[in-house]
Amino acid sequence: MVDDRKLAVLRAIVEDYVSTNEPVGSKALADRHSLGVSPATIRNDMAVLEEQGYIAQPHTSAGRVPTDKGYRLFVDRLSQVKPLSSAERKAIESFLAGAVDIDDVVMRTVRLLAQLTRQVAVVQYPTLTNSTVRHVELVPLSERRLMFVLITNTGRVEQRVVELPDVVDEQRVAHLRAVLNTSLDGCGLTGVPDKVADLPERLPAEDRPLAATILSVLLESLVDRHDEKIVFAGAANLAGADFTVGLRDVLEALEEQVVLMRLLGETSDLSALTVRIGSENPYTGLQGTSIVAAGYGSGDKQLARLGVLGPTRMDYPVTMGAVRAVARYVSQILAAS
């Protein structure tokens, strides 16, 4: 039913519509693409494609526009991810190379991606789940307060202020720090709860209240931050595009960490390059938008995801190429450090 020529017609419609932003008619198609058939034939094909739900006309007597289903078919079967030019690759590399710490890496990445795709970029911080403990530090701030700092192998630093039950002297803190470090060093974060479960019992009785307080904060910080941090950039790029749905809703969604989280993350395979088109999106208010996302991280350890959000009418091959490339470079950078 859907033969090769019809697919070619669909591809042509998507490409033309993406580049012109106007409904495309049979005559224009015949002119701009060498399909080898007349407009009338194309019209027949278009009627079929419309009946099957791949395209639609905004009004009678207007050209056709791809539906979400049409874009989906295009992405799955009719397009190839477009690699970046070598100039672009160079630019990415040099831009990311200058990063000094994990915050810097994430910030540079999100800006780079926004500029490259001219859309809104979203980057998730490397998840704690797959990281290991590099160091634990306890810094006395005053007699009854100390700061607890956790440094992971991905360079991420978690900090918490702990209110102490009693006045505690420096020596006990130093001792506990040593104990914590020897028992946790190199330990995966998911393994931390097990490791520390019986720790208080192995300590002298007078250290136990202190240890218990600190450990509860430690565990809490691991759980709490399970809603990972996410940043975005390039909101200005939304101003040009006109959404079917209000711009306001999109901006609101962007400021909801949880929503972004699910947009990037709802996939079993963390590393896959995924595309979510328009109504495939679970959130009302983001109906008119598509999300292209990929995982990053060194080798088999996928750390987190990044991607872009833009209007459904986007250049998927180019966008997918950019996202994939940036994900790879970020992985390299992180693996090197």
Added chain:
Amino acid sequence: MVDDRKLAVLRAIVEDYVSTNEPVGSKALADRHSLGVSPATIRNDMAVLEEQGYIAQPHTSAGRVPTDKGYRLFVDRLSQVKPLSSAERKAIESFLAGAVDIDDVVMRTVRLLAQLTRQVAVVQYPTLTNSTVRHVELVPLSERRLMFVLITNTGRVEQRVVELPDVVDEQRVAHLRAVLNTSLDGCGLTGVPDKVADLPERLPAEDRPLAATILSVLLESLVDRHDEKIVFAGAANLAGADFTVGLRDVLEALEEQVVLMRLLGETSDLSALTVRIGSENPYTGLQGTSIVAAGYGSGDKQLARLGVLGPTRMDYPVTMGAVRAVARYVSQILAAS
């Protein structure tokens, strides 16, 4: 020339225009405000106010609209900062009270302010300049790399990865850490360069290369981060307001740290509640917007500034009240920790 009644007329125009978003005419003014004179008289006053540049008409035979100069006069002489309701105060307090660390404080503050004013909120991180060193930590990551962490009394944590010239053993690092902490503890950040200037000379010769490397990173991080970190929230609130100038420009400006910095900061008195109206603003692209900002920080030590950005047509008394209140509460929270 500008007598009391003309000022009353100007105030009425500003208030009506802010609430209705439509040019206001003489008849409407006479109806809605009890000015005690007839529309004809108001027309005469309006003609004078227009000649002096306080108001303007978009087109002949339309009502009047305040100019930037008119808003300025309104803010300076015709309005009083409106205090928040006690319900709002309670909400602020409880919302900010739950913060766990400095990042959390800043994030909560910016969201709170955005929600409260229904505009874009901007918050600057506590400046390093007025902070003191609480603790310096050196964490070996591998043989030739270590992480340098600086904790300030405001709870801010600066981290940098240092590439070492030589393989360095744990003991030397521990020694240097001790030296650094004893000499820097409680020292104001601006005083750090002086304090460490002659430090290498006071160390045994074999420690000097290591010390020099670390100190250069330390100094660099102080200078580098002098462009302070700034965050914003509530961009969605821009979607409703229609700007004379493009929304795009505003969003772009918001993502430029440097621009935001200057918007909040260009004032000699860090603690003042300042208002910058429309064209008083140094940046093209932010012409149609006003900025209301205030300083925060404990007592005489002003730490940084926060504020909101919105359309020139905003409710200044309410906005100024909200900004001032939030600044005070944040100061309290920070002073307590």
Added chain:
DNA sequence: CTTGGCACTCGGGAACACAGAGTGCCAGAC
């Protein structure tokens, strides 16, 4: 199955008229 022809539909822009809000000005009242 493809193609050219043809009648039909509908959106969008141009031309036009009109009501309504608001102004400026003037002459008279207080």
Added chain:
DNA sequence: GTCTGGCACTCTGTGTTCCCGAGTGCCAAG
């Protein structure tokens, strides 16, 4: 001298009508 009511005038925005053109669907012939 200042305020007020009246009046003519000037716009903008809106609604109406009309028409062009792009695009379609259908049909009969190749």
